[in-house]
Amino acid sequence: MVKLGRTIKLRLYPDTRQSEQFLAMSQEYQRLANIVSQWIFDHEFQLSWLKINHHLYKLLREKSELNSQMIQSVFRTVSARYKTVQKQMKQHSYRYKNEANKWIKVPRNLTWLVKPIQFRRPQADLVRQSNYSFVDEMQQISLTTLGKRTKLNFTNKGFEKYFTNDWKFGTAKLVHNQGKWFLHIGITKEVGDFDTKDNPQIVGIDRGLRFLATAFDSEGKTLFFDGRRILRKRKKFLEVRRQLQSKGTRSAKKKLKRLAQRENRWMTDVNHRLAKTLAALYGPHTLFVLEDLTNVTFNTDDLPKSLHNSHRSWSFFQLESFLTYEAQVIQSTVVKVNPAFTSQRCPKCGLVEKNNRHHDTHEYWCKKCQYRCNNDRLGAMNIKMLGQDWLSGVKQPKIKKLTTIG
Ligand SMILES: [Zn+2]
Numbered sequence: 001m002v003k004l005g006r007t008i009k010l011r012l013y014p015d016t017r018q019s020e021q022f023l024a025m026s027q028e029y030q031r032l033a034n035i036v037s038q039w040i041f042d043h044e045f046q047l048s049w050l051k052i053n054h055h056l057y058k059l060l061r062e063k064s065e066l067n068s069q070m071i072q073s074v075f076r077t078v079s080a081r082y083k084t085v086q087k088q089m090k091q092h093s094y095r096y097k098n099e100a101n102k103w104i105k106v107p108r109n110l111t112w113l114v115k116p117i118q119f120r121r122p123q124a125d126l127v128r129q130s131n132y133s134f135v136d137e138m139q140q141i142s143l144t145t146l147g148k149r150t151k152l153n154f155t156n157k158g159f160e161k162y163f164t165n166d167w168k169f170g171t172a173k174l175v176h177n178q179g180k181w182f183l184h185i186g187i188t189k190e191v192g193d194f195d196t197k198d199n200p201q202i203v204g205i206d207r208g209l210r211f212l213a214t215a216f217d218s219e220g221k222t223l224f225f226d227g228r229r230i231l232r233k234r235k236k237f238l239e240v241r242r243q244l245q246s247k248g249t250r251s252a253k254k255k256l257k258r259l260a261q262r263e264n265r266w267m268t269d270v271n272h273r274l275a276k277t278l279a280a281l282y283g284p285h286t287l288f289v290l291e292d293l294t295n296v297t298f299n300t301d302d303l304p305k306s307l308h309n310s311h312r313s314w315s316f317f318q319l320e321s322f323l324t325y326e327a328q329v330i331q332s333t334v335v336k337v338n339p340a341f342t343s344q345r346c347p348k349c350g351l352v353e354k355n356n357r358h359h360d361t362h363e364y365w366c367k368k369c370q371y372r373c374n375n376d377r378l379g380a381m382n383i384k385m386l387g388q389d390w391l392s393g394v395k396q397p398k399i400k401k402l403t404t405i406g
Contacts, residue, residue, distance in 0.1 A: 001190045002328050006167075008159040012141070012181040014152050021145040022174060022181060026122030028066055028146060029074060033119040035060070036078040041116035047079045047086075065146040069130040073171075077125045081117055086110050124174040132172055132183070138163065141183070143174075154183070162187055194333035196391060198285040204384025205278070205290050205323075206342070206376055207316050210362070212274060216380035217282065224376065225277075230270060237263045267315050275322035279330055286332040289387030290320055291339035337386035338398035345399050346371055347381045352401040 014022060039056060040046060052075045060071050089108040098104050126132045131144040141154045156163060170186040194200070201218040208214065212227035240259060244252045278288065293316055324334045345352045346366040356366050357375055364378040365371075373381075382399065389397035 002193055004189045004191060004325070004328060006162065006187050008156070008162050008185050008187055010141070010154045010156050010159070010183045010185065012152060012154050012183055014150075014181055018145075018150050018152055019181065021147070021150060022124075022143075023122065023176070025066070025070075025144070025146050026124045026174060026176065028064060029070065029124040030119050030122045032060055032064060032066065032071065032074045033078050033123070034116070036074055037082075037116040037119065040078065040082060041113065045082065045086075045110040047082055049075055049079055052079060067144060069127055070124070070144060073125045073127055073131070077123075078117075078119075081119075082110065085113075085117060122176065126172045126174060126183075128169050128171065143183075166190075191329060192331045194285070194287070194327070194331055198331070200285045200287045200332070200391070201282065202287045202289060202384055202387045202391065203278075203282050204380045204382070204387055205288060206379035206383055207290070207293075207319065208376055208379075211376050212270070213278070213319075214376040214380040215278065215282075216377060216384045218384075222377050222380065223281070225274060233266070234263075268318065271315060271319045271322050275319060275326045278323060279326035279332070282332070284330045284332060286327065286330075287387050287391060288323060288327055288332065288334045289383050289390070290323070290334060290336050291342060291383060292336035293317070293320075293339065335387060335390050337383060337390065338396065341399040341401055342382040342386075343375060343379045344401075345382050347373075347378065347385065352399060 036052065036056060040052070043055075046052065053072065056075070057068075057071060060066075060074075061068060064071065066074070086109065089110065089112060093105040093107050094112075095103055095105055126144060133142050134140070135142045135151060139153075140151050142149050142151050167187045167189045170188060172183045172185040175182040175184055203218075204216045206214045206216075209227055209231060211224050212230060213225040215223045215225075217223075237259065241256060244256045244259065279286075282288070293313070320334065320336075327334050341352050343357055343364075344354050346356065346364075346369060348371040349366060349369040351366060351368045353367060357364050357378075359375075362375050364373055364375045386397040386399070
């Protein structure tokens with residue numbers, strides 16, 4: 001089984017009094033979080049929830065209006081934050097050059113912290129049922145406050161589809177943002193694994209610029225997802241960016257930042273839709289095969305000159321991560337294969353030849369067997385073939401270039 005995770009955001013509609021109650025509770029939660037953080041800092045970074053509970057529970061319970069569930073929620077939240085920081089510190093060793101001018105790496109741990117982790121904003125993590133629950137046939141939500149529980153209206157606009165029995169609701173965060181209140185709830189759902197025994201269909205996907213994606217499937221069908229409209233829009237973004245950059249004023253800088261955010265949001269949306277479309281088109285039990293683009297420099301030949309440097313590889317990785325998620329939902333999966341020679345191998349006779357590829361006409365033409373096809377399609381065909389290898393047990397499928405040609 002695979003566990004899928006999401007966060008849904010519900011807008012809450014508290015009245016003035018409820019809003020005050022939420023604020024008071026969040027501030028009290030923050031106060032206790034900082035006390036617990038100080039205690040962890042003073043006690044050799046003891047992160048065991050049981051030990052923290054043993055030492056602090058009674059003390060805090062006597063001095064705080066938060067109920068017992070919420071106090072335990074504080075312990076969990078603070079301990080989890082330290083664990084996250086611990087992980088980050090482990091990943092980023094301290095580096096320095098010694099006298100011999102050699103780089104020395106020193107692993108870091110929590111003892112490198114010079115002060116306790118600070119909880120700077122009011123917050124509150126609410127446990128399902130104990131601290132929040134849906135009532136009145138899901139029409140209202142009931143929340144813990146410092147005093148009695150309180151009921152209020154909410155909207156689940158955009159997240160309606162998660163209100164089904166197969167999604168489990170976990171801990172929620174009460175969030176105050178620009179005068180509005182929200183409840184961010186972590187939800188999970190268990191789905192079946194991708195199983196190679198289900199006779200999966202294989203879809204090779206070539207990511208590109210002229211075509212956002214070219215997909216080639218087990219039945220030999222090819223689908224092209226046009227990228228030209230995207231390229232045009234990006235070119236427009238670039239023009240506006242250039243104009244703003246040449247101005248260099250403060251307001252221009254502000255506008256630049258907003259423009260970048262807008263472009264990222266738009267690209268994210270494009271990737272989201274593409275991943276969803278691919279998952280919907282091919283359906284359950286599909287092996288999506290992508291090239292592993294880590295450490296690959298991108299070929300920008302197909303781009304207009306003005307866009308050569310603006311190409312952003314994050315967009316490719318984002319599509320990969322969205323597709324991985326969408327695939328999991330439908331018992332499908334994504335496998336990544338070595339990208340070497342995927343645009344040079346003839347699918348008919350197996351010859352690997354760079355010069356078979358003609359960039360100007362977007363065509364592949366095999367010198368040996370005369371096989372001809374569109375070069376985006378060819379990439380997807382070879383990627384699909386590598387997926388076939390993976391399915392038959394090859395751990396790291398890859399195209400080998402033979403030195404002797406018969
Ligand atoms: Zn050939």
